[in-house]
Amino acid sequence: MSWLAQTIRRERRALERARRRFVGEPTEKHLHDVRTTGRRFRSLLEDAADLLPHPRLLRRVRRAAAATDAARDATIIRQLLETSTDPSEVDVARPLIEELVEQERSATRIARRRLRRTSFLP
Amino acid sequence: MKPERIDLRGAGDLDDIVRRVVQTRLREVEGLASGLERRDKQGLHDLRIACKRLRYALERFEELDPLLAKQAQHFSALQDALGEAHDRDVLLTILPPTMGKTQQRLQQERERCVDRAAELWKQPIGRDGSHEI
Numbered sequence: 001m002s003w004l005a006q007t008i009r010r011e012r013r014a015l016e017r018a019r020r021r022f023v024g025e026p027t028e029k030h031l032h033d034v035r036t037t038g039r040r041f042r043s044l045l046e047d048a049a050d051l052l053p054h055p056r057l058l059r060r061v062r063r064a065a066a067a068t069d070a071a072r073d074a075t076i077i078r079q080l081l082e083t084s085t086d087p088s089e090v091d092v093a094r095p096l097i098e099e100l101v102e103q104e105r106s107a108t109r110i111a112r113r114r115l116r117r118t119s120f121l122p
Numbered sequence: 123m124k125p126e127r128i129d130l131r132g133a134g135d136l137d138d139i140v141r142r143v144v145q146t147r148l149r150e151v152e153g154l155a156s157g158l159e160r161r162d163k164q165g166l167h168d169l170r171i172a173c174k175r176l177r178y179a180l181e182r183f184e185e186l187d188p189l190l191a192k193q194a195q196h197f198s199a200l201q202d203a204l205g206e207a208h209d210r211d212v213l214l215t216i217l218p219p220t221m222g223k224t225q226q227r228l229q230q231e232r233e234r235c236v237d238r239a240a241e242l243w244k245q246p247i248g249r250d251g252s253h254e255i
Contacts, residue, residue, distance in 0.1 A: 001136075003136055003186070004136075004139065007182065039174070039178070040178050040181075040182075043125075043174075043175050043178040043179065043182075044178070044182060046125045046128075046175075047125075047128055047143045047147075047175075047179055047182075048130070049127070049128070050127070050128060050129060050130035050131060051130045051133065051139070073212070076209055076212075077209065077212055077213050077216070080209050080210070080213050081213060081217075084213070084224060084227060084228055084231070085221070085224050086221070086223035086224045086227060088223060089220070089221045089222075089223055089224050092218060092220050092221050093221060093224070096216070096217075096218065
């Protein structure tokens with residue numbers, strides 16, 4: 001039990017550090033880090049809920065994850081489109097790529113604004 | 123897809139907790155593995171999420187039982203294959219109809235990703251050569 005409690009404390013601090021890095025410098029890497037750290041922590045809280053329930057914290061982590069979904073999705077899809085487009089269709093793909101770039105920017109701004117107001121510390 | 127609640131009431135010790143968590147998450151994956159035969163978007167997505175939960179649990183418990191690392195890598199590879207199929211599914215839904223060649227390429231890549239995931243799922247992962255962890 002103490003191992004589980006320690007792990008929760010450790011992962012909670014890791015998520016808070018990742019959140020601060022992203023808010024301070026909202027790069028693609030920092031977004032990726034805050035998402036992966038958040039997913040791991042959420043999974044831990046869900047797995048341990050019977051013994052060590054943290055319902056409010058879990059809700060906060062879920063909301064934070066949802067706030068970053070749109071930015072990450074746009075990045076992944078834009079990158080895939082750039083690498084998969086048939087050479088003969090590059091011109092047709094261009095407006096969609098530009099639209100996805102704009103979605104990335106705007107979704108990252110929104111995610112940063114939301115995460116700035118969130119803290120994962122007790 | 124909401125995760126199944128893990129019954130940890132009366133758990134004896136940490137080993138017992140690890141066993142219950144891993145068994146529950148593995149059961150979720152097994153329950154959704156039929157998505158690999160149907161090859162449908164939602165079924166594959168649900169299986170990917172279940173694999174991710176199992177992988178995270180295995181990675182978390184690696185420090186307690188290093189033998190879990192191999193299983194974690196296996197489910198990580200399975201999750202990657204499903205993730206690549208999912209990305210193509212998402213892109214295919216927004217691709218303009220005028221991008222027929224790209225669409226065909228993405229569709230073929232998607233099917234290859236699902237084939238890779240199905241192959242990985244067939245591989246025994248247990249310590250005794252079974253599907254049990």
